[in-house]
Amino acid sequence: MNLLDKQESIKNHEITAADNLDQFYCKIEKDNTKLNIFLETKIDEAQKIADEIDSKINKGEKVGKLAGLVIGVKSNINVEDFHITAASRTLENYLGSYNASVVENIKDENGIIIGVTNMDEFAAGSSTETSYFGYTQNPAAPGRIPGGSSGGSAAAVAAQMCDLSIGSDTGGSIRNPASHCGVMGFKPTYGAVSRQGLLDLAMSFDQIGPFASDAGGIALMLETIMGFDYKECTTIDWDVPDFSNLIGPGAVDSLKGMKLGVVKQFLEVSDDDIVDIIEGSIDNMEENGVEVVELNFDYIDLCLATYYLINYVEFFSATRKYDGRKYGHRIEEVCGEEVLRRIHTGSYISQKEYSGKYYKKALQARSLIRKEITKLLKNVDAIAGPTVPKLPHKIGNSLEPMEMYAYDILTVIANLAGIPAASVKAGEVNGIPVGLQFQAKPLEDAKIVQLMAGFEQIR
Numbered sequence: 001m002n003l004l005d006k007q008e009s010i011k012n013h014e015i016t017a018a019d020n021l022d023q024f025y026c027k028i029e030k031d032n033t034k035l036n037i038f039l040e041t042k043i044d045e046a047q048k049i050a051d052e053i054d055s056k057i058n059k060g061e062k063v064g065k066l067a068g069l070v071i072g073v074k075s076n077i078n079v080e081d082f083h084i085t086a087a088s089r090t091l092e093n094y095l096g097s098y099n100a101s102v103v104e105n106i107k108d109e110n111g112i113i114i115g116v117t118n119m120d121e122f123a124a125g126s127s128t129e130t131s132y133f134g135y136t137q138n139p140a141a142p143g144r145i146p147g148g149s150s151g152g153s154a155a156a157v158a159a160q161m162c163d164l165s166i167g168s169d170t171g172g173s174i175r176n177p178a179s180h181c182g183v184m185g186f187k188p189t190y191g192a193v194s195r196q197g198l199l200d201l202a203m204s205f206d207q208i209g210p211f212a213s214d215a216g217g218i219a220l221m222l223e224t225i226m227g228f229d230y231k232e233c234t235t236i237d238w239d240v241p242d243f244s245n246l247i248g249p250g251a252v253d254s255l256k257g258m259k260l261g262v263v264k265q266f267l268e269v270s271d272d273d274i275v276d277i278i279e280g281s282i283d284n285m286e287e288n289g290v291e292v293v294e295l296n297f298d299y300i301d302l303c304l305a306t307y308y309l310i311n312y313v314e315f316f317s318a319t320r321k322y323d324g325r326k327y328g329h330r331i332e333e334v335c336g337e338e339v340l341r342r343i344h345t346g347s348y349i350s351q352k353e354y355s356g357k358y359y360k361k362a363l364q365a366r367s368l369i370r371k372e373i374t375k376l377l378k379n380v381d382a383i384a385g386p387t388v389p390k391l392p393h394k395i396g397n398s399l400e401p402m403e404m405y406a407y408d409i410l411t412v413i414a415n416l417a418g419i420p421a422a423s424v425k426a427g428e429v430n431g432i433p434v435g436l437q438f439q440a441k442p443l444e445d446a447k448i449v450q451l452m453a454g455f456e457q458i459r
Helices: 003-011 019-034 043-058 102-107 153-159 175-181 214-224 249-255 264-268 270-286 300-323 337-350 359-375 399-409 412-419 445-458
Strands: 036-039 070-074 112-117 165-169 184-187 206-210 260-262 291-295 382-386 421-429 431-440
Touching: 003 019, 003 043, 003 214, 019 036, 019 043, 019 070, 019 112, 019 214, 019 399, 036 153, 043 112, 070 153, 070 412, 102 112, 102 412, 112 153, 153 165, 153 175, 153 206, 165 184, 175 184, 175 421, 175 431, 184 214, 184 445, 206 214, 206 382, 206 445, 214 291, 214 445, 249 445, 260 264, 260 270, 260 359, 264 270, 264 382, 270 382, 270 431, 270 445, 300 337, 300 399, 359 412, 382 445, 421 445, 431 445
Parallel strands: 070 112, 070 165, 260 291, 260 382
Antiparallel strands: 036 112, 165 206, 184 206, 184 421, 382 431, 421 431
16 A cells, blocks of 8 residues: 555544554564664654544544654654764763754654664764664665665665655765665755754755655655745745645656656766666656656766765864763764764865865865756756665675765765755665666756656556
8 A cells, every 4th residue: 555545544544543553663673673773762652642643533633644654753853852863972862852843844744753763873874884873784685784874764664664754865865775775765955845953964965855665655745844944044935846646546647758867977887787777767767758868977076076075074063063061972082983084084174274175176066066967957857867876785894985985976966966866766686676866956856756656657
């Protein structure tokens, strides 16, 4: 049953919110010790909310669009009375004293938050191996990483521990684990979703977005979390599309006449097995009415360096508040190797004598990349290609920093350009999921949902 149908079934008394919650909690109780997906759950509070939703439905009262659906939240997004640690010892005792705006929206729509999910420490990673609380297993490819940094949120959906989850995406942290875990993940247009209550990694990149098992779930969550927030200065005041109307039996028809760009260089940097699956998926879409256009992007080698230089500086700035005075420990004294690397590099680049040589040039390169991506998107509805250029490595394999960063080469582009992007499962290589990424113009998030819904029906 897809999530739109499930939500209607709850509203129509065919499934109770309490039963839906119980099903997921039993799964968490059974498998979480082995998979290490949820860092904390609160079943008593969740049951109370589920009972309230069922009572409202029984009385014929109006309920929200997420009524009875069970949600996981990445542990760098504030949820009141949960430990919001960003998977770091730095904040191991920090208890959320308020709800992030997206969490308030979820609660207002009667979503049931069951717990907070594991992640790379302070979102600094692509594997969910850097968590202070231990690594998360990939439910779709046992023994391999689930991707990161939102690995726990992706794995929660893949392991059927919740209906939906949310994560944050700085350079691919939603799309990367969505690809590795074989679920859908969506990074909205920069500013389309409030970041109030997010423990940010790099403020000019970060965006909160959803994970789901189907396009209907993505649509429901986007409708819930998108919109202007007076408490957060980057949010855009715009008319949020009715994404749910794009889902349904006729979604495949919306592919007809759409123009899809395929960038040659995105395929050239990806492993052959992944390229085979992506090309097969694009061929399938072409057979269903999509027009495919070959594009060139000559700046792909510039993207990772540009992204990480800016990331280091913004991350260094963001972590200055973790000085051990107001709460937690001083970050440099307790954090992991990757977080410390980013702090030290960001501190170095931020110095007056080096900022012109590195940071300012990175900002110039970012403007160039954004301009070129805008040019590529001008005459197409979206760009399609691999989400991640290689398969997830086995847990415990030691990777050099640049090998780990290489996972991000195809996802950082959307963050540099501020455009919407998403990953859907395209197929498998020896049982390991492979993601197909769609990228579109700013505020054309609906076109990506259309593509996701259409592709879901023909895959």
